[in-house]
Each structure stands twice: as C-alpha cells, then as structure tokens.
Amino acid sequence: MKEWLKDARLWSARPALDDGEKCLSYGEILPPPMATGGIITSGGIGLGIGFSVGALVYFSLITFPKQLGNAIHRPLLFMVGAGMVLQATQFLIQADRLPAQLPVVNLSTLLPESSVTGQLAYALFGYEATPSLLELSSYFGALGVLLAIMGSQRIIASSTRPRHL
Numbered sequence: 001m002k003e004w005l006k007d008a009r010l011w012s013a014r015p016a017l018d019d020g021e022k023c024l025s026y027g028e029i030l031p032p033p034m035a036t037g038g039i040i041t042s043g044g045i046g047l048g049i050g051f052s053v054g055a056l057v058y059f060s061l062i063t064f065p066k067q068l069g070n071a072i073h074r075p076l077l078f079m080v081g082a083g084m085v086l087q088a089t090q091f092l093i094q095a096d097r098l099p100a101q102l103p104v105v106n107l108s109t110l111l112p113e114s115s116v117t118g119q120l121a122y123a124l125f126g127y128e129a130t131p132s133l134l135e136l137s138s139y140f141g142a143l144g145v146l147l148a149i150m151g152s153q154r155i156i157a158s159s160t161r162p163r164h165l
Contacts, residue, residue, distance in 0.1 A: 078146045083126025085142035089135055090128070101132035 061069055092098040108129040111118050121127035128135055 074150070078143055079125045081146060082139050082142040083124065086126035086128065086131075086135055086139045089138040090126075093132075093134070098134060101134055103130035104133050104136060106130050 057073075060072065064072065089098065093100050106129065111121065111127070111129065113119070113122060113127065113129045118127060118129065126139065131139075
C-alpha cells in the first residue's frame, strides 16, 4: 500500500478518535442517567438529521437537471456559508473581540429562535431573531462576496469559450 494513503487514513481517523474520547469524558462528567440517555438520544437524532439532509442533497443533485440543480443548490449553499460567517461574528461578539450592538429588528414574533423551525433555520442559515447591524452586515457582506465570486467565474468562463465565426 502506498505510504501517503496510510497517512491519509490515519489523519482522517484521528478526528473521529478525538470526538469519541470527548464523548467518553463527557459521559464520565455527567450524572449517569443523563450520560447514557441524553448522549445516545441526542447523538442518534443528530446522526439521523445529518444522514437525512445528506441524502436529500445527494438525490436532488443526481435527479434534477443541471440548470435547475444550480438554481436550487447555489443559493442554499451561499446562505449556509453566510450563516457560518454570521455565527463566527456572533462568537466574536460573545468573546468581546467585536463590539456588541443593539438589535436593529426583532423577528422573534414571526419566527422564534426557540421553536423547532427557528432552531433549524439557525443551524442551516445562522438565523438570528434579533440581529445587530454588525451581524446583518457580516451576513449580507458574505453573500455579496460569494455572488461576486460566482459572477467573476461566469465572466471568465464566457471569455475563454471558443467563438465560432
């Protein structure tokens, strides 16, 4: 077997072992009823949701025509990426690395964060019911950067196509 393939397998197995060790150590810290029931239940639910979303994305990629697939998947992928930037901004605000600001709008009456839909929107798109101006600007700034990259790729692709005379 090639040496680099062995190294790749070892390095890809290392994070899984680290996560398993964390689960075991958290299980020792928590009280016994919570440790077994809570960890196994929440892990199973998370695993099921992850497999479900992965299966939906996979089967939509292979069944939709390319144009329709791009029209659906790119905006979703862009919103997930911008949501990650928003969550990073929120973490930096919590760590006092960015200034905390007052909320610009309150959307908790339309979609509360504590609801199942609100939690799903937070996990997928970084939904925040009371975003500040900094959080809104980071989210829409990330979307703008992603759209600019996509637009530049289209311009480059159209300029490199062979032209028929």
